[in-house]
Amino acid sequence: MNEELKNGIGEIFTDVDPDKQREYFRNKPKKMIPKLSTIKDVVEKYVQDGIYIAIGGFGGVRIPTAILHEIVRQKKKNLGFSGHVATHDCQILAAGECFDRVDIAYVVGLEARGLSRNARRVFESGKLKVTEWSNAALSWRYKAAAMGLPFLPIRSMLGTDTYKYSAAKEIICPFTGKKLAAVPALYPDVAFIHVHRCDVYGNAQVDGIIVADDDIAKASKHVIITTEKIISNDEIRREPNRTLIPYWLVDAVIEVPFGSYPGNMPGEYFSDEEHLAEWLQAEQDPEKFKEFLDKYIYNTKDFYEYLQLNGGIEKMIKLRQKELLIG
Amino acid sequence: MEKYNSMELMITIAARNLEDGAVVVVGTGAPCAAAMLAQMTKSPNLTIMFEAGGIGPILPTMPISVGDSRTTHKGLKATTMAEIMEYCQAGMVDYCFLGGAQIDKYGNLNSTMIGDNYYKPKTRFPGSGGANDLASLTWRTMVMTPQNNKRFVEKCDFVTSPGYLNGGNSRYDAGLPLGTGPYKVITDIGVYGYHPETKQMMLLSLHVGKTLDDIKNNTGFEMLIPEKYDITEEPTDEELRILREKVDPMRLIIGRV
Numbered sequence: 001m002n003e004e005l006k007n008g009i010g011e012i013f014t015d016v017d018p019d020k021q022r023e024y025f026r027n028k029p030k031k032m033i034p035k036l037s038t039i040k041d042v043v044e045k046y047v048q049d050g051i052y053i054a055i056g057g058f059g060g061v062r063i064p065t066a067i068l069h070e071i072v073r074q075k076k077k078n079l080g081f082s083g084h085v086a087t088h089d090c091q092i093l094a095a096g097e098c099f100d101r102v103d104i105a106y107v108v109g110l111e112a113r114g115l116s117r118n119a120r121r122v123f124e125s126g127k128l129k130v131t132e133w134s135n136a137a138l139s140w141r142y143k144a145a146a147m148g149l150p151f152l153p154i155r156s157m158l159g160t161d162t163y164k165y166s167a168a169k170e171i172i173c174p175f176t177g178k179k180l181a182a183v184p185a186l187y188p189d190v191a192f193i194h195v196h197r198c199d200v201y202g203n204a205q206v207d208g209i210i211v212a213d214d215d216i217a218k219a220s221k222h223v224i225i226t227t228e229k230i231i232s233n234d235e236i237r238r239e240p241n242r243t244l245i246p247y248w249l250v251d252a253v254i255e256v257p258f259g260s261y262p263g264n265m266p267g268e269y270f271s272d273e274e275h276l277a278e279w280l281q282a283e284q285d286p287e288k289f290k291e292f293l294d295k296y297i298y299n300t301k302d303f304y305e306y307l308q309l310n311g312g313i314e315k316m317i318k319l320r321q322k323e324l325l326i327g
Numbered sequence: 328m329e330k331y332n333s334m335e336l337m338i339t340i341a342a343r344n345l346e347d348g349a350v351v352v353v354g355t356g357a358p359c360a361a362a363m364l365a366q367m368t369k370s371p372n373l374t375i376m377f378e379a380g381g382i383g384p385i386l387p388t389m390p391i392s393v394g395d396s397r398t399t400h401k402g403l404k405a406t407t408m409a410e411i412m413e414y415c416q417a418g419m420v421d422y423c424f425l426g427g428a429q430i431d432k433y434g435n436l437n438s439t440m441i442g443d444n445y446y447k448p449k450t451r452f453p454g455s456g457g458a459n460d461l462a463s464l465t466w467r468t469m470v471m472t473p474q475n476n477k478r479f480v481e482k483c484d485f486v487t488s489p490g491y492l493n494g495g496n497s498r499y500d501a502g503l504p505l506g507t508g509p510y511k512v513i514t515d516i517g518v519y520g521y522h523p524e525t526k527q528m529m530l531l532s533l534h535v536g537k538t539l540d541d542i543k544n545n546t547g548f549e550m551l552i553p554e555k556y557d558i559t560e561e562p563t564d565e566e567l568r569i570l571r572e573k574v575d576p577m578r579l580i581i582g583r584v
Binding site: 083085087104112113130132134135136142154158162181208214264270271323 | 393406458460464497504
């Protein structure tokens with residue numbers, strides 16, 4: 001194995017130096033103070049055009065929909081975006097043409113539901129800067145950042161075009177001589193994560209799968225939590241083993257019941273498959289899609305108006321019953 | 328009327344390949360149906376994992392997302408994607424099921440794009456998701472797919488997930504874990520494996536009613552046809568009953584032919 005080591009030719013969109021991050025985190029306030037805010041305010045304050053964002057959950061499961069809509073509504077542009085299992089979240093941001101560079105592990109698809117025609121249009125335009133990865137590579141890029149490291153060595157992606165168009169670098173293990181792929185730490189500027197429960201300080205609990213949210217929260221300079229409900233600090237302290245994200249990682253907390261709608265929220269409500277199908281259908285015709293976006297995002301004041309348009313509390317009860325396999 | 332359709336056949340064959348006690352990572356759709364059928368027939372102790380973090384669920388219905396609530400229903404653990412992938416990287420996961428827009432004779436898969444310019448694709452697909460990792464790190468990769476010469480190509484426009492790369496030893500020379508790789512390809516025409524040395528795709532068994540010409544007409548590369556190959560064993564009444572009544576009563580997958 002004397003052949004030359006190959007580097008991926010993709011671009012790294014975020015700074016990899018852990019000492020810069022250490023310096024940042026040294027100075028980030030760590031006082032346990034109340035951080036309640038509003039969707040409008042956090043998007044105004046934390047989402048400057050051009051920053052790099054990460055979205056928690058799994059594309060259409062436990063996603064911060066209210067934030068995503070607000071980013072589109074406030075017409076944020078030129079964002080960097082981590083396309084780590086990005087399905088409906090990617091679809092929303094693509095609708096607003098909010099990003100101009102994307103780390104891709106999974107985009108444009110909505111899994112078994114099909115492909116988003118509009119997201120495809122955006123990704124096929126040639127206007128985006130893109131770097132290719134796999135899901136594990138992006139998970140481990142977050143993990144490297146969460147560990148305060150500049151990279152992690154991994155054993156996937158090697159030998160493929162996914163590797164070629166990534167920004168990974170081949171290295172030789174100093175212990176075994178084996179070839180490995182070094183993936184650079186991913187430190188997003190802002191992460192948005194929807195959770196089941198959180199106190200006013202930002203101590204957050206999640207039910208069901210975690211995906212990468214523990215590491216995303218540790219890796220990101222700012223973390224914004226939307227939560228199904230606010231709970232007391234006493235409740236957090238009663239079962240500290242349930243805390244996924246501790247308060248000092250978190251910059252703001254917003255209570256958004258049904259906040260993952262039309263996505264699934266494990267144990268709470270199932271995804272609204274009819275509405276997701278309506279999204280995909282509307283995208284077939286650009287004119288119709290514009291009307292669709294006006295109706296559901298641009299001309300709505302906030303997320304609650306959107307919920308109302310989709311059947312409000314009655315619909316939420318139905319989705320809860322579906323989640324719990326009732327009826 | 329036919330006794331079974333091609334989707335039912337493919338799912339049944341896939342299920343038979345999952346032995347009791349094995350660990351398999353599946354996605355939504357047909358692979359999930361195959362794993363459920365295996366559990367309800369010969370492999371009650373098959374452990375199902377989903378890349379989003381679900382481990383060992385008792386699936387009440389077919390999931391629509393590999394991360395939705397069904398993937399942890401009465402499960403053993405709900406965890407992170409990194410943890411699932413680390414089990415794969417540590418050699419604890421036997422099988423994965425993958426698909427793609429294109430597959431070549433070495434089992435390389437394309438789920439990223441069609442076209443000759445990555446930066447301006449003719450058609451953009453989702454990309455790897457977890458497919459590259461599962462193909463790289465689990466012991467045996469299985470593919471279940473309809474066969475035609477648009478899909479079975481001489482060369483993938485983009486190698487998203489590794490098969491045997493350029494054949495021979497190239498997969499391991501690239502640094503991928505020893506002993507891993509494509510295992511079987513199950514289509515509506517036959518079941519294929521790989522030549523032990525050249526690692527080229529090779530016929531293992533032909534389905535009842537199919538011919539070698541069917542293979543030739545639906546494969547964009549030269550399929551190896553050994554002197555001796557089997558005729559695929561047909562689904563039993565019992566397998567079909569369980570598949571139709573318990574695994575997919577809504578015909579979400581098996582109705583898709």
